[in-house]
Amino acid sequence: MLFNSWEFAVLLAVTFVLYYAPWSRGRHGKAWQVTLALAASVVFYGWKDPRLIILLAVSCVGNSVATARIILHKVAGDEARVKHWTRLAVILNLALLAIFKYAPFVVGMIPFLPQSWVQAVKGIPLPIGISFYTFHGISMIVDVARGEVTREGDAMLSKGGRFAKGVRDIGFYLLFFPQLVAGPIVKAKQFWPQIAAKRFEAIPWMFVIRALILGYFLKVFVADNLAEQTRALTTPDLVGLSTSGPLFLVPLLYGYGLQIFADFGGYSLIALGLAALFGYKFPENFNFPYLSTSITEFWRRWHMSLSAWLRDYLYIPLGGNRKGEGRTYLNLFLVMFLGGLWHGAEWKFAIWGTLHGLLLAVERFFTRRRGKLEENPGRSPIRALCGWIYTFHAVTLLWLTFLMPDMAHVRAFLKGVTCGQYHMSGPPVFSLLFYGTAVVFYHAWGWGREHRPGLSAKLHGPFSEGMVHALMLFLLITNPGAPSGFIYFQF
Structure with missing residues (x-):
């Protein structure tokens, strides 16, 4: 469903009226609003192809359960179980991307496979927005494992004494329809503290x-x-x-x-x-x-949530600029190359990312030679x-x-x-x-x-x-x- 369609206008109007209905002010207001927004998000995503809801459900339930388990083990101090669930969740997300987005690209480069196999794999449909909700899942898992949102997550899971409520709220973060298909990529630590009952009069009109x-x-x-x-x-x-x-x-x-x-x-x-x-x-x-x-400044201004994701979950873990100039240039190149492939499993996107990575590395080389870490001042x-x-x-x-x-x-x-x-x-x-x-x-x-x-x-x-x-x-x-x-x- 598109934001610029009449179907969405109807869905939005109905959801908005029910979301702020009089009974939303009661003691179960948060549960009503979160559940309603979840239902509206499922309708929004599966409107043209309901089959996509199955994959979305697998991703959402898998990430929600894994995140809840990581939080519980983190609070209990069981780091071994935290690492176990983190690995499982990251593998799940990467497997979904590999099967539905990159498998057709990879099999097309293997010369000895039977053509019937190649055509079967290439016939796998690309679910809309899979990269965005997968990135949301990975960032949530990693942040929880790092302990960056453990306090918020513990409060979310323990409130009301029901594990299912915490899983529901985590799923709401992943599926909330305004950012479900194309971002912005919102981090759990930005979103989780906001999950609460909302009031009509508080809307910033x-x-x-x-x-x-x-x-x-x-x-x-x-x-x-x-x-x-x-x-x-x-x-x-x-x-x-x-x-x-x-x-x-x-x-x-x-x-x-x-x-x-x-x-x-x-x-x-x-x-x-x-x-x-x-x-x-x-x-x-x-x-x-x-x-x-400069290209460096462009990536600070364009699709900033993706730039921040690539920095926090790829560039910094690869070493960032902490391991010498040569490694820094390599890291810039790798991050942009992978960022290009994130946009699509085709060589043209890999070339796009590679060229941006090269330009970033060249700019950094010359700004370092001039002794200026910032490109604009002066x-x-x-x-x-x-x-x-x-x-x-x-x-x-x-x-x-x-x-x-x-x-x-x-x-x-x-x-x-x-x-x-x-x-x-x-x-x-x-x-x-x-x-x-x-x-x-x-x-x-x-x-x-x-x-x-x-x-x-x-x-x-x-x-x-x-x-x-x-x-x-x-x-x-x-x-x-x-x-x-x-x-x-x-x-």
Whole structure:
């Protein structure tokens, strides 16, 4: 079920009314709200393919039971049992990913397997959002085993004296529908303390309205309209693509760079708004990423919950920057390579991650040589501008691997850019200028907030904010793009 569908609007309305019904104020208010949100999450996830609920249930129940056992053994001081359950839970999560996401990729590289076996494995469907809820499970297991949330977990499991209640609450953390399919990746220590009975009057309505209007505007008006043009880059006609010329292809690539931000940034804002509507606070996932003046800064601003996950559960355990410069560069490369494969079991994603890892390592090498661990302080406006131009174009060029179905399309695109044909098509340029301008204005506002806070505060009044929100509502209602799924749902 999509956030931008009528089915979801109905589900949201029904769930919201029942969630804050009068009986939710009673002594069983928390149990009612958590159980109702769990039921709504199952409907949300299994709406188009109920079979997916089976896999989701296996992951949820397995992680919930294992986490509960780890907490109980942690409190009892039985570290041997803690390690046993931790290994079991991590293996379960990795096995689910290996079977449903990576098995088709691996068997395709084994030459001596019978084709019937290969086709059977490649026929395994990829469950929507499996990477996100698996990462939630792994982070929860590891944090509990490390003792970072043992106190909250012990209180959760012991309250009411029932083990089942604790398992239910853990499952709620894993399945809560705003973040179930595409994040943000919320850590247990951020979410568990918030599980309690919620009150209607405590809803932060201004935050909810701002997040939902902006999120739906970025998705419905910007991303969906740009998608109608960028689909031309995935045409099966590779010959036509390779002879299209730069004046046709380059605007489409810029358009896709703006589209993927509007699509995923819009989703994340909707998720934050929906969570707040039900009394929960999620971490921000984007911080004006196209203002970045280096690839390092870009990964501090783009999909921040994934960047934090990769840092805490891959980069630091691998040694981080504590084992010498050579090992640091290797760790950066490995983390980004694996982060690329997380996005998809295809070589194009591995190449995307590898190139980002190489750029991160090169940047670190040169900043270390200059004796500056921070890339921004003290830089002249000219150097900052050059850094922004380099970063934006490097990131945009690498988005080709997300858009294109395979590497043949990437090669055809690059050939088309250099083919010498210079005919221009109006619709891609118009779409880039008309719809993409919204993303430019959004980042300009972000730049003003960061660099001219005084002026930004003067311009940001109730009247101006109301006018902007009214304009966004008018545009997304009167000029929506063709409805499409969120790009990151495929991961």
